[in-house]
Amino acid sequence: MPDIKAIQAELKAGKIDGWLFYDHHHRDPIAGRILGLGNNGMATRRWFYFIPSRGEPRKLVHKIEQKQLDSLPGRTRAYAGWEELRKQLQKLLSGSRKIAMQYSPDNNIPYIGLVDAGTVELVRKLKKKVVTSADLVQKFEAAWTPEQLQSHLEAGAIVDRVARAAFERAAAFVRDGRPQTEHELQQWILEQFRANGLTTAEAPIAAVQPNNGNPHYEPQDPHSRPIRAGDLLLLDMWAKCDRPGSVYYDITWMGYLGARVPEAYATIFKIVREARDRAIDFVRDSVARGKTIHGWEVDRAAREVIRKAGYAKNFVHRTGHSIGQEVHGNGANMDSLETRDDRRIVPRTCFSVEPGIYMPEFGMRSEVNVYVGEREARVTGAIQEEILPLLG
DSSP states (O other), X not given: OOOHHHHHHHHHHTTOOEEEEEESTTOOHXXXXXXXXXXXXXXXXXXXXXXXXXXXXXXXXXXXXXXXXXXXXXXXXXXXXXXXXXHHHHHHTTTOSEEEESOOGGGSSTTTOOXXXXXXXXXXXXXXXXXXXXXXXXXXXXXXXXXHHHHHHHHHHHHHHHHHHHHHHXXXXXXTTOOOBHHHHHHHHHHHHHHTTEEOSSOOEEEETTGGGSTTOOOOTTTSOBOOTTOEEXXXXXXXESSXXXXXXXXXXEEESSXXXXXXXXXXXHHHHHHHHHHHHHHHHHHHTTOOOBHHHHHHHHHHHHHHXXXXXXXOSXXXXXXXXXXXXXXXXXXXXXXXXXXXXOTTEEEEEOOXXXXXXXXXXXXXXXXXXXXXXEEOSOOOOSOEETTO
16 A cells, blocks of 8 residues: 555655556556556556545546556546546646656656657647656655665575585686686575575576676577686676565676686776775765765766776666566666766665676676665675685
């Protein structure tokens, strides 16, 4: 059940007349989560749920799916034909002018731009001004409960432990002269997740050079490479507790299958580490001083370090992403590259900080999770300071 009073308070503060939720065939998971609907039940016909800044919420459903929104408060209207839909929608939105929807101008934030262009056009034809719900979504979907933070820390302790064990396993197989492939190590990690009560929608990444030069490399059998002595091994691992409402933990660590890390690798890691730490310090200092900051500013802090080191063209993705019930959540991303994410970083949200340098020969990334509280920000897990020598 959504907190109607809290939503209305935010609408008033933002001088927005109401928040219009719309869905069809479960295309908007944000609406499902904020309204407490999930993806249950049929949604073969369009429905609308309007929370005005004042007064009772209003529902509009199709006559053959009239119970679609029965769990929500408010008066229900029903339609059958398209002409009736438009008339009823106009009544639903009566008394309002400025309306928030899951819409992003120029689709600058694709995570938010879930309402199709035609529906936005329809609402505008009713003489309504459509504005983005991005900041509302942060408040009511991306912000964590205390229980979710605890689930993140619980998953993090397990993921960190499995990461250490995965590096040790790779080294042991190399010592025995029977190296595992990237895919085999990936599948072992998944087995450990399941055995420890974790789940993930996508498999982790285990990558040696040159594959770790691809930020989203997917090791697949039988085409993945064996992990051998002298290899630089990247592990990108994310998972959450296998229970409803849990949120992800997402890290990347680097290991070297040898006793001494080559200077070429150590030098690049040092640059990546400095970029990571610069972004973390920027967030920590800003939150401690009560300064409002935006996702693009965090990205810029990290990106400037890599630019000054001469590797700007090799940092080909954003610095970080929101983390939630999906590993790529719906809060602010640390991004001034792929988008200019101007969403504020708000309390009780979490995001990754993961700068990287990717070249044809090899790639390097260091990733941590940063949780922002009311007065402080902190890294929620272990922080890698050097590439791990695995055969020492």
